[in-house]
Amino acid sequence: MKTELRLGIAGLGTVGANVAQLIERKADVLAERVGRDLRITAISARDRSRNRGFDTHGMQWFDDPVALAREAKIDAFVELIGGSEGIPLQAVEAALKRGIPVVTANKALLAHHGVALAKLATENGTELLFEAAVAGGIPVIKTMREALSGNDVSRVYGILNGTCNYILTRMEKEGIGFDACLRDAQALGYAEADPTFDIGGYDAAHKLAILTSLAFGTEISLESIFIEGISKISIDDITAAQELGYRIKLLAVAVRTDSGIEQRVHPAMIPARSSLAQVDGVTNAVAIDSDLLGSILLAGPGAGGAATASAVLSDVMDVAGGFVPPTLGLPPSRLQPYQRARMRAHEGGYYIRLAVYDRVGAFASIANRMAENSISLESIVQRKADHKGEGTAPVVLVTHETTEAAIRSALEALSRDGYLSGEPQMIRIEDLE
Structure with a gap:
């Protein structure tokens, strides 16, 4: 069997505690599956006195997660603090600069700094894994x-x-x-x-x-x-x-x-x-x-201690087994710059709910403003008034394919016409299977 994989965990909330409990409870099974023991040797959290449901004996305690990442004798660093800036970012950077693999559930950190961290991992010959950052336990x-x-x-x-x-x-x-x-x-x-x-x-x-x-x-x-x-x-x-x-x-x-x-x-x-x-x-x-x-x-x-811990543990097992693909599927140097698509018509159309004053010409105004903006209506229905707004009635429109800009232009014109009460509601209709 290979030498043990020494883990440092920063953040012992619901997810972190669940990860530690899983490693403690399933130690023999995990070792058999990956060919080496998993052992938590360093931990960091805000409160040392709290009982988190696992034995902390023999684990080095760090009050500062960054110090743990920078100084602890570990083979992999697990960041479960959360947040996109400050301590979690500094801790992950410190571990990667040491060439230590990082496992994180921190979606905000990745959304803001994922590419830079992937580059840092590549430069230092190590890995950044984040299965738990998206959709909890779903792989x-x-x-x-x-x-x-x-x-x-x-x-x-x-x-x-x-x-x-x-x-x-x-x-x-x-x-x-x-x-x-x-x-x-x-x-x-x-x-x-x-x-x-x-x-x-x-x-x-x-x-x-x-x-x-x-x-x-x-x-x-x-x-x-x-x-x-x-x-x-x-x-x-x-x-x-x-x-x-x-x-x-x-x-x-x-x-x-x-x-x-x-x-x-x-x-x-x-x-x-x-x-x-x-x-x-x-x-x-x-x-x-x-x-x-x-x-x-x-x-x-998509959330919860057990589900997210399961995803974290799967990444730890990959590190232990030595199989880790590039952080974002490709080496950072091969990622293409993001190009934002031009605005286009939404194929599914829109649902629009209006509170319309009960006045002569209201429906004619709706039809005219929609036509002026090239909006084709699939249906228009005046629903029973709920008396929440004095002298108004709810009107529901369903459009064919159009752009959001066209709808907003039509609604602004209707408001100027004086027929609408309150803010209109607009929801996209997605024609999914």
């Missing part, structure tokens, strides 16, 4: 980087945030409003006290930026992603989607076009019959379209 990174290496990927999309999926599922199945669902998610630990990162779409965007690089061999470009969260989704939208044969999901999409790469995160109506529409609760799912396999769907737990 999507290995699938894209290894199993699909002979495929040309045209599109990658999916449900990448369990908090948003939980909220939207509860709203639909139980008729509960957004605010009440969010409070429940916070009480259950699915959402943070400040939920902006999740419900604003930023968490999903970080994950999408990483998947885009793997899918298309480009440098990571987080700033190129169009991001819209779910806080404006109402029960009225959920009900309308059901009546139209759709379900609303927070969708993350990256697609190659003839002019570049398009990346977006936003609520979308997807056909209720589609496989992705069946993904409920905190579950994540990633679909990949490629030339050889067509479309495949990976689904499973």
Whole structure:
């Protein structure tokens, strides 16, 4: 058997503690599978006194994670602190500069610094692994980087945030409003006290930026992603989607076009019959379209201690076994600069909900403004007034293929005409299988 693999773990929260527990509990099985013992020799966390469910005897404690990465006698460094700047970045850089492989679950770190860190790893003859950074326990990174290496990927999309999926599922199945669902998610630990990162779409965007690089061999470009969260989704939208044969999901999409790469995160109506529409609760799912396999769907737990720890451990096992492909699927020098796609018409059309003042000429104005912007309507329906707005009635439009810019121009003109109350709602319709 080879010499043992000495591990240093920085961050002993839910995931870090689960990783340590797994290594302790499955020590014999893991050693047999990889041909060497895995031993945690150094750890770092904020509170030394807390019982984390594993034996820390014989492990060197570091108050400073950067010092652990720089000084500890370890063969691999596991970063589970979180955050894109400061200590986690410094610790990962310190380990890579020593030529020590790094395993991380830190999506924000990779979305902001992934290419630079990949270059640093290559320069120092070591590796950076991050299976746990995207979609929790779903092995999507290995699938894209290894199993699909002979495929040309045209599109990658999916449900990448369990908090948003939980909220939207509860709203639909139980008729509960957004605010009440969010409070429940916070009480259950699915959402943070400040939920902006999740419900604003930023968490999903970080994950999408990483998947885009793997899918298309480009440098990571987080700033190129169009991001819209779910806080404006109402029960009225959920009900309308059901009546139209759709379900609303927070969708993350990256697609190659003839002019570049398009990346977006936003609520979308997807056909209720589609496989992705069946993904409920905190579950994540990633679909990949490629030339050889067509479309495949990976689904499973997208968060949680056990699921994320499983992904971290798989990377540790790869380090122990000596098989690690390039960080982003290609050597950093071969990654292409990201080229943002030109704006194009959205093939699936849009759902638009308006609160229209009950005045003569309102419907004529809607029709005229849409026509002026070359927007073809599939349907226009005046729904029963709910009396929330005095003298207004909800109107739902479904468009054919058009651009978002055209719709926004039409809605701005309608507002100037004085027929709209409040802010219109607009949701993309995605014609997914």
